[in-house]
Amino acid sequence: MQGIDHDRRPGFSPQPTPPRKGWPRPQQPAHKPKRDPAPSRFAYRLHRMWLTPYFRRLTRIGIPAFLIAFTTLLWLSDEDRRASLSGGLTGMVEAVQNRDQFMVKVMTIDGASAPVDKALRMMLPVDLPASSFDINLDQLRSDILMLDAVRDVELRIKPDGVLAAKVVERQPVLLWRHARGIEQLDETGHRVASVTERSVRPGLPLIAGEGADKVAREAIRIFAASGPLLPRMRGLQRVGERRWDMVLDRGQRIQLPANSPVAALERLIVLDQAEDMLARDISVVDLRDGSRPVARIGLGAQNEIRAARGQPLLGADGRELPKQKDKKS
Template identity: 30%
Template sequence: MDEGSRQGFVLPKLLRRPARFAGRLVKGEVNPPRYANAIATSLLIGSSLLYGTIQGGHGPDVVKALTSRSGFAVDQVHVAGNHETSEIDILDQLEFDGWTSLVGFNVDSARERIASLPWIEKASVRKIYPSTVEVNVIEREPFAIWQHGTTLTVVKRSGEQITEYTGRAKAKLPLIVGEGAPEHAAEFVSMVAADFPDIANRVRGYVRIGDRRWNLYLDNNVVVKLPEYDAKDALAKISQMESESGVLGRDILSVDLRLADRVVVQLTPEAADARQKAIEEEDKAARKRKRETRA
């Protein structure tokens, strides 16, 4: 019985042969294989380097360096679906440095960065081995330009803001103005365009008043004041007046439709003066005719 057995300790079966070999090696009973010291030293240095790399957080860099030099460096990027977003902005979000390896490239992080761009609604990023990245995006659909204060912002139908308006590219979008306009504009603007296209074609701005009702600013600076409720009925009334008498093309400042039983038309100062003079002339002529009748 060996010493370990006499003391009540027995090595596991798998370790007994290596233990006996190690004992014989220490006693000089076994000659080590050729280059054993060099191999052991290499293993020790390699394991130390691997441990230091992992502990220092340099593993991804090592993998990147090895794989990029083995034919897996990204050298092609295909971008599709972008119209408002420049391809350069999308490429910037991929964060390639010229040695980026497809093996260690994180598509989830890249997708999140691309989706953070103002116009991007959704994004997908796919790796195509050995060296290609494919990016597909769906952009937000602009609905109107919202003026709040001195700021112009492009918004979606839902009222969600997309980005600041900076150019003429979206000049044909409806202009909506005032607090609460983005949240209520979609249904109202669509109704005007569908049911009263002649009026819609002349509207230059839809102005939200007190977040309760709308004013329409036309291309000749006439303001159509709509009621809080039954705006469609009011528009039908002014549409009929326009077809019968061309009221919106006259010398007026505004048409007030807020009262259900009447239409109030405000004349321009020039038209008001002309009307006043006409009334005075008519009154003068009436008095003259009355005097002549008495005589």
Template identity: 25%
Template sequence: MRSARYRAANAARLGASVAAGLLLLFIGALALFGQLDDVTDSIGQSTRDQMAALGFRIEAVDVTGATAELATEAAAASGAVEGESIFAFDAARSRDSVEALPWVRRAQVARLWPNRVAVVVEPRTGFALWQYEGRISLIDRDGIVLTEADASAYPDLPLVVDAGANAAAAELIDTLGHHPAIAERVVAAVRVGDRRWNLRLDSGMDVKLPEDEAGAALALLAAMHAERGILRLEAESIDMREPGEMILRERSDRGDREA
């Protein structure tokens, strides 16, 4: 009996070895003839189809953070297909597709088991108006153009002008927010050579800020205005391009003003 058991065990081990060898040969043959990926994909698809039949399939895409019209666009961009196995849905790739929409600042995408996909978007919102080459555009905080705009439709948004002004606007506007006495007089901020700003005030005066330390220059200007009302003077410009200097140019010198 002991001998019979040994023979049975040996036969089982031999059978398993043969089966494993045949399986390896089969896999090797598939790889050799370039069919291994096809077989793997077929098995994976069959598994996904079976799971979908059990209820693990996409039945709805929930979009939050956007209007109904934009939610429809975000749902389409997500790539979620109704009836598709939820196991086949790639949330990371879907997020990248949604964030590629020009009006989306950030997005999150997740699978909600067993049959829903959630898309949460943070839309880009109007932050400023940008005038460049005769056109006025609504831009977001990152300087991304959202749409062409009529300036009269956005009376509360600041206006920035010229090349590079869109990308640099947020820093300047944030700094001006600390000096409301100046900010309330600024009608436009002109980017000069994409390296510094000229502030056009409602009086027609230009404040020429330096390339570096614009915040310090604005702080000095705010202090001088609080002490002496400098922004109420009849002057063509206040030149602050040199650190520690403030040069007032009278309106009579307007013909000599710099470009």
């Protein structure tokens, strides 16, 4: 009101008066409006969503797991990275395995003969010194047990890098002659080694025939029971994979029964000692019928009898010889 001049006298402008100069008025310090303690609707909904169990589980487990899997797969999708990763892993594993504490340097073998010792050293799958992680003792033991000469072996890795093998070898007690050669057998009939000829092991008793190795124990019992006949014995022959023939020198042959051959043999020995039967010209003693031993007399004795009877003599093949008179005339 006071700034505007209402009576328009000449010489006065109708302009408002300029604002009054003076000290600035003390102003109330502007209070910041207090923050509203209420959560906004968005924050409220977010908080409620966060309290939802499924959402929470998804966020805290699902998304991190997904991210980890995703980046891992992305990283692994490159061939070079995969190769370097696997190379690094195997390098680490080998660095640990090849530590000095795990190395096997020497192999000691106890209780083995020279060829078995050589074979065992050959069978070791790695060249010493090697890491003990590379030697599979179970596998090696089963491999060694496949050798016929070895009955049992005990493998152990001792401290200071020693692979100790304790070998129990099979002891040959029989020679077995069959169609493919001569083999040494132990008391169970298991093959020990081959021999080229009989004279290599003259001290071992000889058996022959197919399937003789399976009844090696019976053969040993027969040899043990043969007592006084032993010096004359050439060997035992398996007949028809069923029974034994005992072959003596001078071509004599004793046919033993399939059941209880030892008893039959003992009976024959008694008979021999009483009658001195085997010293006579008897080619075959047939003991297969236990109640009635049968003896076949030899060719010389037969011819004696035939000559006395005036019959034609028999040849070595069992046929009658032509009359000698015809020959003479």
